[in-house]
Amino acid sequence: MKEESKRPIGLERVKKWLYAKGLEERGSGCVLCGSCYGHGPVNPMEDHPGFKTKCPPYEFYRFQRFTPKSRWLMSQRVYHGLDPITPELKEVIYTCTTCLMCQEICGVRNDGYGPWDITVAMREEITEKEGPLEAHRPLLEGLRLYNNPWSQPKNERGEWAKGLGLRKLGEKESSTLLFAGCSADGTSGRAGAVALAKLMKQVGENFVILGEEEKCCGLYANDLGFPREYHRLEEENLKTVKEAGIKKIVIACGSCRRIWKNYPKEKMQGIEVLHGVEYIERILQERQLKFSKTIKRKITYHDPCHLGRGCGVYESPRNILRSIPGVELVEMPRNRRWAWCCGGGGGVPEAFPELAQWNAEDRLREAEQTGAELLITTSALCLRNFACSQQAHLQTQDLLEFIHQAV
Ligand code: SF4
Ligand code: SF4
Structure with a gap:
């Protein structure tokens, strides 16, 4: 038997977080605190209370079932056979942009499991039982064939x-x-x-x-x-x-x-x-590279969710930008850990383009309000989604390309 076939997939993979009866070892699941989407502070004991906007699909639809908490609870009910997989449930599960904000915030996560992991496990469950969303089928076929x-x-x-x-x-x-x-x-x-x-x-x-x-x-x-x-x-x-x-x-x-x-x-x-x-x-830092050009531009940096919250890389891009002569780096209010998603991940542009576009335009508006002439980022998916915006006029560029121009 190949190793891959032994790995549990779907909700079985995260069952200890779904209040699974009869399990010797159970993790604590969602406690309904509301931190992952609520407009109050994430943690009142923290110096920085965080931003009120947390989960993009919730902010777009403004309906509680689109919250990370609801995705967890829906998965729990499906696991226990209390609810079937319905088109409405699929809509909620697949509108997650994989921004990882709920994962960053949720206080009950442990062993690497949090609300976003549960959402992914629920997507696995749906694919196993019903196949992928029609909008995602070409992506799966591309992976299989090419x-x-x-x-x-x-x-x-x-x-x-x-x-x-x-x-x-x-x-x-x-x-x-x-x-x-x-x-x-x-x-x-x-x-x-x-x-x-x-x-x-x-x-x-x-x-x-x-x-x-x-x-x-x-x-x-x-x-x-x-x-x-x-x-x-x-x-x-x-x-x-x-x-x-x-x-x-x-x-x-x-x-x-x-x-x-x-x-x-x-x-x-x-x-x-x-x-x-x-x-x-x-x-x-090792002085193998230095910037020889002066680039007089006011720039703002968009933390891609996957490089920022996903990998904890927040300062390298900023340190580089600050070391380029002439560059003025201005921050958007939602930056680093609290950076707002561009909407380009999770298969959302393919399945829910109106949500992806709203997300990109909301972020671009925030960037424009800093007075920056250029929005720099470090992810191809973010650049792809920003390019879909029909309203914003701010120029966008990959940081690696910008660095090369400054050397
Ligand atoms: S990872 Fe998904 S569920 Fe969690 S905050 Fe982001 S969009 Fe919402
Ligand atoms: S998913 Fe986590 S942060 Fe969100 S309501 Fe449940 S326990 Fe709270």
């Missing part, structure tokens, strides 16, 4: 690197891998991946890429509830890097960084995972 959610054939993967003179795995000895991410072969992620490669070359880093052999990290498979595809991609990616003796992975996309960080620790021993901005901050 190892990427956008159904790009293998001969189109790695196109982002054309003309850069990069070497692929197996073409030279190297223990450092640049992982570009599926979006690098689309419009939203290409500039960041290209800039990262150019910067790594510029400082003499000995690294390789995967080119047409690169497979999705598993982001969509995990977050949309396709655990079998996720486990397959995780195992194949780990096999690739282990067999090649890779010790350091530098990643161009914030969401891929979160997934690589979440691969099992015992299997990732001896492998360091960094987002490009963490890598750049390090080489700036």
Whole structure:
């Protein structure tokens, strides 16, 4: 029996958090405190009470069933056979943008389980019993047939690197891998991946890429509830890097960084995972890179949910921006831990485009109100969703590309 088939999936995976009867070991489940969506302070004992806006779908629909708490309670009732899976339940479960805010806030989470984990487990349950949402079916088929959610054939993967003179795995000895991410072969992620490669070359880093052999990290498979595809991609990616003796992975996309960080620790021993901005901050500190240009621009930085709350990377992008001569960094009120989601994750743009667009425009409005001329971020998914906005006029750019322009 293959190892992947032994892993529990769906609600069975999180049953100890669902008040499962007859279990020797039970975790505490949702206690209905309301912190994950309520407009009061998250924790009155904290110095910083947090922001009143927490869960994007709740703020958009303004109906209680769209809260993280309700997703947990609905999952609990399905697990105990009290409710069937209905179209209304699916709507609630799939409007989660995977912003991880409830996960950040929820006081009962333990062992890595929180309201968002329960939502993902419920998505797994739905996929196992009824298949994916129609809007998500192309993403699943893309992963199955082409190892990427956008159904790009293998001969189109790695196109982002054309003309850069990069070497692929197996073409030279190297223990450092640049992982570009599926979006690098689309419009939203290409500039960041290209800039990262150019910067790594510029400082003499000995690294390789995967080119047409690169497979999705598993982001969509995990977050949309396709655990079998996720486990397959995780195992194949780990096999690739282990067999090649890779010790350091530098990643161009914030969401891929979160997934690589979440691969099992015992299997990732001896492998360091960094987002490009963490890598750049390090080489700036080591004085291998310095900024030679002055760029007089007022900039605001959008923390991608997956790099921020998902990986705890808040300061590297800001430290880099502050060290570029001429840059004035202005913060949005909701920043770092409290950063507001762009709406681009969780398969929401595919299934509920009006929610994704509202989320992007709400965030862009906040960015414009800072007086910034440019919104910088570090995730291809955020850039893709901001590009869908039909109202905002603020220019957006990937931080890696901006850094390369300043060197
Ligand atoms: S991850 Fe974000 S969108 Fe999803 S339930 Fe939690 S707060 Fe809401
Ligand atoms: S999910 Fe967590 S934060 Fe939200 S109501 Fe339940 S216990 Fe409170």
